[in-house]
Amino acid sequence: MTAATVNSKSEGFNPEDFDVPSNYRHWVGDRAENYLGPFFFYMDGMHPRTALRVVNHHCNAHDSVHGGILMALADYTLCLGANGGESESVVTVSCSNEFTAPAFLGDLIEGRAQVIKRGGSMVFVRCELLVGETVVLMSSAVIKRLRK
Amino acid sequence: MTAATVNSKSEGFNPEDFDVPSNYRHWVGDRAENYLGPFFFYMDGMHPRTALRVVNHHCNAHDSVHGGILMALADYTLCLGANGGESESVVTVSCSNEFTAPAFLGDLIEGRAQVIKRGGSMVFVRCELLVGETVVLMSSAVIKRLRK
Amino acid sequence: MTAATVNSKSEGFNPEDFDVPSNYRHWVGDRAENYLGPFFFYMDGMHPRTALRVVNHHCNAHDSVHGGILMALADYTLCLGANGGESESVVTVSCSNEFTAPAFLGDLIEGRAQVIKRGGSMVFVRCELLVGETVVLMSSAVIKRLRK
Amino acid sequence: MTAATVNSKSEGFNPEDFDVPSNYRHWVGDRAENYLGPFFFYMDGMHPRTALRVVNHHCNAHDSVHGGILMALADYTLCLGANGGESESVVTVSCSNEFTAPAFLGDLIEGRAQVIKRGGSMVFVRCELLVGETVVLMSSAVIKRLRK
Numbered sequence: 001m002t003a004a005t006v007n008s009k010s011e012g013f014n015p016e017d018f019d020v021p022s023n024y025r026h027w028v029g030d031r032a033e034n035y036l037g038p039f040f041f042y043m044d045g046m047h048p049r050t051a052l053r054v055v056n057h058h059c060n061a062h063d064s065v066h067g068g069i070l071m072a073l074a075d076y077t078l079c080l081g082a083n084g085g086e087s088e089s090v091v092t093v094s095c096s097n098e099f100t101a102p103a104f105l106g107d108l109i110e111g112r113a114q115v116i117k118r119g120g121s122m123v124f125v126r127c128e129l130l131v132g133e134t135v136v137l138m139s140s141a142v143i144k145r146l147r148k
Numbered sequence: 149m150t151a152a153t154v155n156s157k158s159e160g161f162n163p164e165d166f167d168v169p170s171n172y173r174h175w176v177g178d179r180a181e182n183y184l185g186p187f188f189f190y191m192d193g194m195h196p197r198t199a200l201r202v203v204n205h206h207c208n209a210h211d212s213v214h215g216g217i218l219m220a221l222a223d224y225t226l227c228l229g230a231n232g233g234e235s236e237s238v239v240t241v242s243c244s245n246e247f248t249a250p251a252f253l254g255d256l257i258e259g260r261a262q263v264i265k266r267g268g269s270m271v272f273v274r275c276e277l278l279v280g281e282t283v284v285l286m287s288s289a290v291i292k293r294l295r296k
Numbered sequence: 297m298t299a300a301t302v303n304s305k306s307e308g309f310n311p312e313d314f315d316v317p318s319n320y321r322h323w324v325g326d327r328a329e330n331y332l333g334p335f336f337f338y339m340d341g342m343h344p345r346t347a348l349r350v351v352n353h354h355c356n357a358h359d360s361v362h363g364g365i366l367m368a369l370a371d372y373t374l375c376l377g378a379n380g381g382e383s384e385s386v387v388t389v390s391c392s393n394e395f396t397a398p399a400f401l402g403d404l405i406e407g408r409a410q411v412i413k414r415g416g417s418m419v420f421v422r423c424e425l426l427v428g429e430t431v432v433l434m435s436s437a438v439i440k441r442l443r444k
Numbered sequence: 445m446t447a448a449t450v451n452s453k454s455e456g457f458n459p460e461d462f463d464v465p466s467n468y469r470h471w472v473g474d475r476a477e478n479y480l481g482p483f484f485f486y487m488d489g490m491h492p493r494t495a496l497r498v499v500n501h502h503c504n505a506h507d508s509v510h511g512g513i514l515m516a517l518a519d520y521t522l523c524l525g526a527n528g529g530e531s532e533s534v535v536t537v538s539c540s541n542e543f544t545a546p547a548f549l550g551d552l553i554e555g556r557a558q559v560i561k562r563g564g565s566m567v568f569v570r571c572e573l574l575v576g577e578t579v580v581l582m583s584s585a586v587i588k589r590l591r592k
Contacts, residue, residue, distance in 0.1 A: 030208045032207055032216065033216075058183075060177075066180030066181065066184070068180065075219065094245065094247070096436065097244070099240050100412055117397065124431075135412050140422075142394055242542075248560055264582055265544040270389070328501060328502055328504055330501075354479075356476055361476070362476030367516065368511070389543055391541045395539075
């Protein structure tokens with residue numbers, strides 16, 4: 001995740017157009033995240049909450065969500081933990097994932113991250129993705145801050 | 149990755165249409181992989197070789213490839229290691245990733261997996277993704293075989 | 297971690313002899329854990345709490361605790377999450393660790409695990425190790441149950 | 445792993461006293477590694493080779509090696525990859541492990557690491573531990589160099 005130079009409103013997506021609750025908002029400036037998701041988030045203090053409504057192109061032949069989509073949403077969630085939802089650029093160093101349950105077509109997947117340590121150059125974060133009360137992925141990461 | 153019931157030719161993508169060398173072929177039946185990539189592969193004995201040509205929607209604002217795309221390609225590569233390129237359905241249990249270098253717009257990313265152990269129910273695989281000689285991601289996974 | 301056939305009292309260690317609070321107790325029957333630690337635990341419902349008092353042989357030349365000791369304590373903590381503190385034998389399949397801060401000679405390291413999913417054959421657990429309020433290691437694991 | 449100020453010969457262990465082949469040598473100055481193992485190594489160019497002869501205190505009740513011992517040996521192997529067998533101090537940031545097969549009492553476990561990238565501040569390494577031709581653990585790590 002890298003912040004766009006201009007965090008312009010015109011690029012932004014409306015969560016309700018993607019069947020995601022209106023308290024979430026769109027991080028502007030990452031083409032891949034728009035394409036992969038689009039993903040949405042809000043900050044609960046230091047801790048990000050994220051969301052994705054599962055559609056056809058997130059799924060395999062059995063209508064379950066591809067592991068790559070889940071890890072991409074986890075990475076988005078973890079990086080928001082690292083930069084606190086601000087425009088600071090960060091880069092993932094390592095990301096470890098355990099797939100605890102499947103998610104399916106039509107599900108709303110919600111992510112929540114917990115920042116364990118935020119150092120000057122490295123941030124340690126973990127998160128889980130849930131469908132309702134069921135954890136579908138648990139994830140942890142080391143993320144580097146790219147401060148000037 | 150789950151195999152389509154009908155691995156029909158009509159769904160297949162031609163690698164050269166995506167600027168990927170013609171010795172690679174398309175795994176048919178996973179909508180997410182078609183959307184995320186499309187990804188391509190061939191088998192070098194038991195060991196898969198995979199490829200993705202990076203285009204705009206794989207990248208963030210700095211034209212570097214999103215970590216989620218890299219982990220999705222790694223997952224594809226690892227699962228092909230687990231099912232040997234055959235139609236056996238497999239599901240990723242855990243996947244650990246280290247991001248060793250960035251990949252950029254226009255790059256051809258190639259993956260190669262090494263099956264460390266293929267048990268009756270679980271397969272242990274690791275892979276690396278490369279741009280030329282540079283490793284951009286190293287990854288390892290535990291994958292479950294879904295045999296009837 | 298595998299349960300001893302006879303979970304005999306005579307083998308047990310007294311936590312206070314190792315400067316560990318008396319509400320912890322000793323898991324009997326694993327020679328390596330006795331040697332590595334000894335480690336101690338109690339169950340907070342389904343969630344284990346564990347402890348180790350750091351002595352000389354846990355440390356390197358700078359009196360900080362070796363990463364291998366921390367990962368061994370994490371593995372002990374995670375496996376207790378998987379077997380619920382009972383005598384069921386379990387075996388670690390994968391274990392991922394992030395080292396968030398150092399621990400030092402004389403510290404009391406405490407572990408706490410959270411069972412994310414306990415399936416019939418596999419358990420997903422994560423834990424953190426702390427010195428006071430500081431997390432020194434975060435860890436997650438896939439653990440296999442060895443039921444007859 | 446941190447280098448001792450004085451890498452004195454008097455502290456060194458003789459591999460043959462621990463039933464380890466004589467081409468391996470002892471890294472002096474880490475009390476925990478002496479206690480956990482002792483572990484031995486030699487450098488094959490940039491790539492470390494390590495060894496441990498399994499004795500009683502490395503094992504659980506079933507005479508199989510504790511996961512913590514395996515991860516400690518992996519950490520030792522990975523750190524030697526990061527510092528190239530020299531006295532440079534390094535510290536593990538993250539370490540991911542998959543347990544592919546058990547090792548038993550009396551086995552000689554041998555480790556071999558491969559340095560994937562050695563940057564100015566961070567090193568990416570992976571390794572496997574083997575008993576004969578069987579991989580018992582595969583592991584990967586991000587390691588920080590502590591240069592003055």
